[in-house]
Amino acid sequence: MNSKHKRDAGILLHITSLPSPYGIGDLGRNAYAVADWMEKADIRLWQLLPLNPTGFGNSPYAPRSTFAGNELLIDLESLMHEGFLSSEDLLSLPSFPDDRVHFQLVQERKLPLLKKAARTFLAAKKDKEDAFLCFCNEQAFWLDDYALFMVLYETYHDARWFSQWPESFAKRDKNVLREFCEEHKSEISIWKVLQYFFALQWDAFKQYVNAKRIQLVGDVPIFVAADSADTWSNIHLFKTDDEGHFSAVSGVPPDIFSATGQLWGNPVYDWKVLEAEGYQWWIKRLERLFAMIDILRVDHFRGFDAYYEIPAGDKTAERGKWIDVDGKSFFKKVRDHFGSVPIIAEDLGLMTDSVEALRDDNGFPGMKILQFGFSKDEKGRSNYYDDFLPHNWQENFVAYTGTHDNNTTLGWFKSLDVQDKEMVLTYLDCKENEVLRKMIRTLMLSCARTAIIPMQDLLEKDEEARMNYPSTCNDVNWSWRATAEEFTDEIAHELAHLVAISARNGLLGN
Numbered sequence: 001m002n003s004k005h006k007r008d009a010g011i012l013l014h015i016t017s018l019p020s021p022y023g024i025g026d027l028g029r030n031a032y033a034v035a036d037w038m039e040k041a042d043i044r045l046w047q048l049l050p051l052n053p054t055g056f057g058n059s060p061y062a063p064r065s066t067f068a069g070n071e072l073l074i075d076l077e078s079l080m081h082e083g084f085l086s087s088e089d090l091l092s093l094p095s096f097p098d099d100r101v102h103f104q105l106v107q108e109r110k111l112p113l114l115k116k117a118a119r120t121f122l123a124a125k126k127d128k129e130d131a132f133l134c135f136c137n138e139q140a141f142w143l144d145d146y147a148l149f150m151v152l153y154e155t156y157h158d159a160r161w162f163s164q165w166p167e168s169f170a171k172r173d174k175n176v177l178r179e180f181c182e183e184h185k186s187e188i189s190i191w192k193v194l195q196y197f198f199a200l201q202w203d204a205f206k207q208y209v210n211a212k213r214i215q216l217v218g219d220v221p222i223f224v225a226a227d228s229a230d231t232w233s234n235i236h237l238f239k240t241d242d243e244g245h246f247s248a249v250s251g252v253p254p255d256i257f258s259a260t261g262q263l264w265g266n267p268v269y270d271w272k273v274l275e276a277e278g279y280q281w282w283i284k285r286l287e288r289l290f291a292m293i294d295i296l297r298v299d300h301f302r303g304f305d306a307y308y309e310i311p312a313g314d315k316t317a318e319r320g321k322w323i324d325v326d327g328k329s330f331f332k333k334v335r336d337h338f339g340s341v342p343i344i345a346e347d348l349g350l351m352t353d354s355v356e357a358l359r360d361d362n363g364f365p366g367m368k369i370l371q372f373g374f375s376k377d378e379k380g381r382s383n384y385y386d387d388f389l390p391h392n393w394q395e396n397f398v399a400y401t402g403t404h405d406n407n408t409t410l411g412w413f414k415s416l417d418v419q420d421k422e423m424v425l426t427y428l429d430c431k432e433n434e435v436l437r438k439m440i441r442t443l444m445l446s447c448a449r450t451a452i453i454p455m456q457d458l459l460e461k462d463e464e465a466r467m468n469y470p471s472t473c474n475d476v477n478w479s480w481r482a483t484a485e486e487f488t489d490e491i492a493h494e495l496a497h498l499v500a501i502s503a504r505n506g507l508l509g510n
Contacts, residue, residue, distance in 0.1 A: 009444065009495075009504035010045025010217060010452040011038060012404065014060070014467070015073050016101055017455065019484040023096030023106040027201040028075035030484060032208055037487045039212040041495040044506035046209060047217035047452055049404060051202075051292065055225055056158070057473040058103045061299065062225040062266075064150070067142035067288050069198035071114055072106060078201060084117035101479040118193035122186070135196050141284055145233035147191035148177070151184050160227045162245065171244065172232070202292060210294070213506065217344070217452075218293030220285070222303040223250050223266035231267055237274060237281055238267040239309075248309045251317040252349065261308075261317025262471060268309050271325050279333045286334065286341075294342065297398075301345035301364075302355045304330060327358045335362075344398050348372075365450065368399040370443055371412050374424050389427070390446040399448035401439050401457050404467040408456045410436050411463030436460055444502040451504060458495065459486050 018025030018034060025031070038046060052063030053070045060070075079085045093109055096102065125132060136143060152161070152169055161170055168176040181188060209216060224230040226246060231238060241247040246267040254261040274282065289296055298304075304327035310320035334341060345359045347366040359366055373388035386392045393399065401409045413424065413435050425431070430438040436457065443451045456465040465480045499505055 006449065006506060007502070007504045008044045008450045008506045009042075009499050009502070010047050010450065011041075011043055011455055011458065012047045012400070012452050013455040013482070014049040014404075014478075015051070015070075016049075016478065017467075017481050019098065019482060021096070021098075022076055022090075022093060022110060024072050024101045024103075024110070025481060026073050026075045027198075027205050028077050031075075031205055033484070034487060035205075035209045035212055035214060037492055038214055040489070041492040042499040042505050043495065044214055044504075045217050045295070045450065045452065046214050047297070048219060048293070050219050050221060054103075054478075055227055058101075058478045059468075059473075060219075060478065061221045063228065064153070064225070065142065065146045065229040066220070066224050066285060067139075068146050068195055068229070069202060069292075071194045071198060072110060073201075074114055074194065074197050075201055076110070076113060076117075079114075079117040079197065084120045085113060089113055089116065098483050099481055101481060102475075103479070114194055114197070115190050117197070118190040119186075121193050121197075122189055132193070132196050135199060136192055139195070139199075142229070142233075142288070143192055143195060146195070146229045147188045148181060149229035149232055150191045151187045152180075154187075155184075161232050162226065170232075206292070215294035216292075217295045217297060218289055219297045219299060220289055221299040222307075223264070223268070223300070226265065226267050234281060237269060239270050241312075246312050249312050250303075250307060251310050251320060252308050253320055253322075254318055255350075261310075261320065263310060263314070263317045268307060268323075275326065275329060279330055282330070283333070283337055286338065290338070290341075295344065296342065297344040297346060298364075299346045300349075301347050301359065302349065302351060305352070305355045305358050328361075331358070331362050363396075365396045365398050367403075368393055368397045368448060369402060369406065370399065370439055371402045371406055371409065374416075374420060374427070376420070390442055390448075393446055393448050395447055395449050397448045398450040398452060399443055399446055400452050400454070401443055402454060404454070405470050407463055407466050408454070408461050409439050410457070410460060411466060414462065441498065444498045444504060451502070455482060456480065458491055 013034070014025070015027065015031065016025045019030040020026050020028060035046070050060040050063060051069055051073070052060060052065055053068050053072075054060055055062055055064050076085060076090055080087060080090060093113070094105075096105065121128070149161070152165065156165055159165060169180070206216060235244065238246060239248045248268050249264065250266045250268050251263045252261055304325055306322045306324050308317070308320045309323045310317050343362070343364045345364040345366050347355065347359055348369065368388055370388065370390070390399075402412065406412065407415065413421065416424065421432070424435060428435065428438040428442060440453055440457060443453065456467070459465070459482065467480055468477045
């Protein structure tokens with residue numbers, strides 16, 4: 001992505017959406033099989049959603065920790081082969097649906113087996129003890145607090161730490177925490193072992209994928225969840241009132257789509273404190289991410305230039321205001337520490353000249369969404385939105401048919417009214433039954449350096465396969481899964497042909 005002429009193609013497919021007999025996509029044999037399939041399709045980028053343990057609503061963008069790996073992605077079969085589980089343990093699991101993740105059922109049935117494997121490991125770690133202790137020491141910055149947080153989280157039955165935990169725990173009384181840690185030493189160790197399992201399996205998976213010349217594209221939300229180990233262990237990095245409660249939350253202002261704006265509810269950073277500490281928390285966060293992935297998509301990139309701050313307790317986003325951030329100082333610190341960083345800037349939504357300058361001055365590619373090219377203007381009239389149509393794209397962008405927050409392309413087209421459908425057909429010069437393939441072909445042949453296609457679009461999925469409905473919390477969000485049978489040779493060969501004719505095999509410029 002850093003070479004001027006290098007062109008790549010990728011697929012957007014989260015780990016949870018992979019085939020698996022255990023209710024949720026994981027780092028087992030099917031993940032490796034999908035990597036083999038991508039190699040056959042001559043794909044060079046595999047884009048994922050955030051890999052962290054999810055909280056209420058199962059959103060990877062509101063995790064329990066921005067440093068930890070999602071324990072539910074751990075492969076049970078590998079643990080069995082290592083002797084930490086038995087075949088009977090795996091046979092005890094129910095038959096899970098193969099087209100959806102039933103998160104609660106997976107949590108109730110898989111997590112106990114993971115903990116059993118961790119206890120077996122702790123009872124007989126011996127030859128693995130040095131490696132485990134080394135992992136714990138290397139990751140102590142976040143691991144100690146995360147493991148303790150999860151034991152407290154279970155102790156208080158998912159109660160919000162900032163409003164429902166006893167004050168001594170919420171405000172991290174050292175003596176009380178020390179006593180709790182001593183009393184719950186084994187439970188805390190189990191959560192550390194689970195992170196060790198995840199790290200080992202992820203490292204092996206990444207090595208396998210990279211060996212096939214496929215790079216992993218990760219994702220990081222700029223904000224963290226209120227109910228997370230991140231806020232609990234670093235409350236001073238967030239804006240609070242005199243009593244230590246969050247004083248402001250994030251969102252976006254009212255616009256033509258919403259008269260009251262969007263109230264996201266994430267606590268906002270105290271950037272003055274972050275700067276005074278040399279942005280060390282963010283540096284540690286990025287170190288962790290770049291150890292796990294090759295390229296990083298930064299969600300809500302404009303928040304590094306200015307973010308929309310809403311008084312805590314407000315029911316809408318109407319009383320919010322924009323707060324400037326010294327993004328130049330931040331990214332200079334990042335460059336000083338890492339050198340050049342492979343970042344994709346999610347620059348959708350309300351953009352300003354200063355946000356674009358921050359993106360361009362750092363050499364970060366932005367994003368283009370082909371679906372957005374066909375829209376209505378403020379008076380509700382059909383309108384070709386040139387910024388998102390390929391004839392106006394520039395090279396330094398990552399282009400998508402749609403993202404995890406959009407409808408599938410087929411579902412999107414079916415939802416359009418007659419006038420808007422005609423606008424799409426005219427632009428693409430095709431018939432209705434050709435729209436999906438023509439959209440993908442147009443994307444691949446565009447001048448954008450990178451083209452990424454959601455797996456749902458390659459599989460010609462309708463709206464039922466949509467990954468997320470923004471600003472909603474339901475059992476459908478984040479739950480879509482592909483079956484093993486859907487990764488066909490026919491689709492791989494068709495995709496490889498598109499990669500060839502669009503010169504997106506990642507070879508030019510090397």
